[in-house]
Amino acid sequence: MPRLVPLPPGLAGRAFSIADARESGLTVGRLRSGDLAAPFHGVRVPASLDLALLERCQAYATRMRPGQFFSQLTAARLWGAPLAGAFEPDEPLHVSARSPQRPPHTSGVIGHDLPAGGASASNRYGLPVATAADTWLQLAALLPPAELVVVGDHLVLNPQLFDPGDPRPYTSIAALAEPLGAFRGRGKRAAVSAVVRVRVGAESRPETLLRLVLVNAGLPEPLLNRELRDSAGVFLGRVDMVYPEWRVVVEYDGDQHRTSSRQYDRDLTRLDGLRRAGWTVIRVRKFGLFERPERTVAEVRAALVAGGYHP
Numbered sequence: 247m248p249r250l251v252p253l254p255p256g257l258a259g260r261a262f263s264i265a266d267a268r269e270s271g272l273t274v275g276r277l278r279s280g281d282l283a284a285p286f287h288g289v290r291v292p293a294s295l296d297l298a299l300l301e302r303c304q305a306y307a308t309r310m311r312p313g314q315f316f317s318q319l320t321a322a323r324l325w326g327a328p329l330a331g332a333f334e335p336d337e338p339l340h341v342s343a344r345s346p347q348r349p350p351h352t353s354g355v356i357g358h359d360l361p362a363g364g365a366s367a368s369n370r371y372g373l374p375v376a377t378a379a380d381t382w383l384q385l386a387a388l389l390p391p392a393e394l395v396v397v398g399d400h401l402v403l404n405p406q407l408f409d410p411g412d413p414r415p416y417t418s419i420a421a422l423a424e425p426l427g428a429f430r431g432r433g434k435r436a437a438v439s440a441v442v443r444v445r446v447g448a449e450s451r452p453e454t455l456l457r458l459v460l461v462n463a464g465l466p467e468p469l470l471n472r473e474l475r476d477s478a479g480v481f482l483g484r485v486d487m488v489y490p491e492w493r494v495v496v497e498y499d500g501d502q503h504r505t506s507s508r509q510y511d512r513d514l515t516r517l518d519g520l521r522r523a524g525w526t527v528i529r530v531r532k533f534g535l536f537e538r539p540e541r542t543v544a545e546v547r548a549a550l551v552a553g554g555y556h557p
Contacts, residue, residue: 251276261291261305287352299323299333300371306339306355307373313347315367315374316340317358319388321381324370325416327397328451329389342376364431378416383425386433391440396454398422398444405449406471406484419444447471452498453486456535456542460487460496463543464557465550468496476523483516492553495520495527496546498535526553 252258254270267277267290283293285302288309295301303316303324316324318340323333342358342365343349349357365380376384378401385397401416408414423441426434443461447470448454461467468487474495475481487496497517517527526549534542551557 250279250281259292259295261285261289261295261301261308263308264288264290266308286354297335302339303371303373306341310341310374311343311347311350314341314343314350315376317342317365317376317381318356318384321376322385322397324373324375325378325381325401327381327400329397330393330451379421379425382417382422383429383431383433383437386437386440387431388433389436391436392455392458394436394440395443395458396451398440399446399448399454400451402444402446403449404446415446419446445470449486450498450500452500452532452535456496456498456530457487459535459539460543460546463540463547465543465547466555474520474523474525482519482523482525485520489550489553489555492550492555493525494546494549494553495525497527497529499529499531 251272253272257267257270257272264277265288277290281293282290283295285291285297285305286309289305291297291301291305297305299320303320315321316339319329319337320340322329338354338356340356340358341350342360344360344364345362349359351357365376365384367374368377369375375381382394382398382401386394389397398419402419402422404415419441422437422444426438426441429437443458445454445457448457449471453470457468457470466489468489470487471484472488472490473481473484474488485495486498488494489496495517497513499513517529520527528542528546528549530542534545547557
């Protein structure tokens with residue numbers, strides 16, 4: 247078997263377009279070699295490369311035309327939105343273009359033709375991606391109401407730990423709401439209904455869904471991710487949700503308690519300290535949110551009433 251011609255240094259180990267390959271002197275035969283794969287028409291990648299979402303987008307970007315950008319569900323994933331379903335290798339990429347530019351029509355990609363001024367692109371991981379606010383508006387026609395609020399909460403979150411490589415929040419509630427008055431596309435009613443329920447402070451999809459379960463059941467809206475202190479000002483802990491007036495804390499127990507015994511022990515110590523300081527702590531697990539939410543509502547309601555709440 248003849249030895250493969252090494253790829254030029256500028257192409258080795260990454261995705262590249264056939265046009266770039268030909269400019270580098272690679273032959274058609276070399277581009278058909280078994281060490282290369284073709285995830286999209288006109289694109290080659292090392293066959294050994296694991297094409298997760300970002301890598302697939304980077305591969306496709308090698309053939310994108312000016313004015314095209316990732317949008318809809320693909321943009322949401324690039325913004326890290328906690329969608330209900332994980333990215334699958336065969337999931338098509340969504341790519342939009344504003345008129346007069348044309349969207350792509352090729353296998354593995356869903357093209358969207360947007361009116362002039364219909365959306366704008368920003369830079370995310372070096373890729374052209376619909377802005378966070380435009381992405382959210384595009385999702386209004388695709389997601390159930392609660393999931394649209396989940397994504398909104400994620401996009402406006404100002405996290406406790408700042409990552410200089412990923413400045414947040416990605417957008418604001420005001421920026422989500424601003425275009426709705428003039429918007430005439432699909433999903434307007436869903437977006438108008440959802441934007442008033444978006445809050446700054448929810449740090450996970452379950453936290454948002456739990457808040458909505460409680461509020462939809464007619465309970466007061468809790469404050470999100472607040473620090474609590476005792477009467478002497480001593481720090482007791484930071485909690486997911488709190489009703490200060492009735493001294494009730496609601497905590498969602500996520501997978502970190504299953505995967506990290508150290509985190510589990512720290513949380514138990516924190517919650518015990520809150521109880522000693524006179525707070526009622528309601529711990530909600532996956533079952534209590536997704537399978538029997540009515541039990542969770544009843545438990546929280548009982549704790550609020552015991553604290554003096556009058557429905």
